[in-house]
Amino acid sequence: AQSVTQPDIHITVSEGASLELRCNYSYGATPYLFWYVQSPGQGLQLLLKYFSGDTLVQGIKGFEAEFKRSQSSFNLRKPSVHWSDAAEYFCAVGARGTYKYIFGTGTRLKVLA
Amino acid sequence: KAGVTQTPRYLIKTRGQQVTLSCSPISGHRSVSWYQQTPGQGLQFLFEYFSETQRNKGNFPGRFSGRQFSNSRSEMNVSTLELGDSALYLCASSVTGGDNQPQHFGDGTRLSIL
Numbered sequence: 001a002q003s004v005t006q007p008d009i010h011i012t013v014s015e016g017a018s019l020e021l022r023c024n025y026s027y028g029a030t031p032y033l034f035w036y037v038q039s040p041g042q043g044l045q046l047l048l049k050y051f052s053g054d055t056l057v058q059g060i061k062g063f064e065a066e067f068k069r070s071q072s073s074f075n076l077r078k079p080s081v082h083w084s085d086a087a088e089y090f091c092a093v094g095a096r097g098t099y100k101y102i103f104g105t106g107t108r109l110k111v112l113a
Numbered sequence: 114k115a116g117v118t119q120t121p122r123y124l125i126k127t128r129g130q131q132v133t134l135s136c137s138p139i140s141g142h143r144s145v146s147w148y149q150q151t152p153g154q155g156l157q158f159l160f161e162y163f164s165e166t167q168r169n170k171g172n173f174p175g176r177f178s179g180r181q182f183s184n185s186r187s188e189m190n191v192s193t194l195e196l197g198d199s200a201l202y203l204c205a206s207s208v209t210g211g212d213n214q215p216q217h218f219g220d221g222t223r224l225s226i227l
Contacts, residue, residue, distance in 0.1 A: 032213045043117070043203055043218030044156075051213055090155065094212030099144070099168045101216065105155035 002027050004093050006104035013081050014112045021076040021107050023091030032094030033074045034101070035065055039087045047089075050074065061085070086111045115140065117219035119204050125225045131192040134222045136204030138185050142217070144210025145187040147179060150201040150221070159202075162187055163210045191224075199226045 003026045013019055025031060032051055036044040048059025055067040065076045074091060091104040118137040126132050138145050147159040158171040162181035179189045185206075191198055201223050205216035 034215060036218075041220070043220045044205075044216075045218070046215045049215055094214075096212050098212060099146075099161045099163070099210045100158050100171075101146070101212065102158070103148075103156040105153065 002093065002095050002102050004091050004102050004104040006089075006091055006107050008107045009105070010108050010110065012110040012112060015083050016080050019076075019078045019081045019085070019109070021089050021091075021109070023074045023076065023104060024072050025074065025091075025093050026072065027093055027095070029096060030069070031096070033065075033067060034092040034094065035059065035063070035074075035076050036090045036092060036103075037061075037087045038090065038106075044090060047076070081109075081111055083111045083113060085109060117204055117206050117217050119202075119219035119222050121222060122220065123223045123225075125227060126194050127227050128194055128196060130194050131190065132194060132224060134189045134191075134202055134204075134224075136187045136189070136206075136219060138187070138204075138206030139217055142206035142208055143185050144207045144214075145181055145185065146205045146207075146210070146216060147187070147189050148203045148205065149173075150203055151199075156203065159189065161210055168210070194226050196226050198224065200224060 005024045035047040088106045088108045093102045144163045146161040148156040160170045165181045176192045181187045201221045203221045205218045207214040
């Protein structure tokens, strides 16, 4: 069955520290992969996407993610976190031919000043 | 360009009632998807519409239904509300709904069941 796993429910980092949010997927073929961010009381905003090609993709707000086929992972990274990055982050898979996206359960990021 | 608009933002209902939520997609977007978001469950896919046709449906009971109009606006209806239906309902739109298209989300409708 297709699934997306975000093993960390909560993560706390200090401002200026580096960040890595984990995402693992289960899918029969190379999926379309996305990372979204949700601030309190708002909808989701796309950070970046991976379809094919270069496995390191750059997104908005200084985020990047690396696709690793051998590990079925698509981890999100940022070299230096800002207090405004505190939010909930969702990894998603576009299941080919289904018009359906499968989301992970999210990772809530807290940033300490 | 206006974003995805969901109305109302907040709703309070009691068990047994029914509710209708509305979603206006970005102009030019013809695909609309609905999700239920609850703490710990993440986003659960409800259904997707394109050109007034439902193309996919998630694992929700028949009390959850939707439709799409010719102008791509969509509505979602929940009948015989239960306490467990309390959630944030998110609508997302994309141009044609292909699974390689990023979805643009509205801010959601917060539904509370008393």
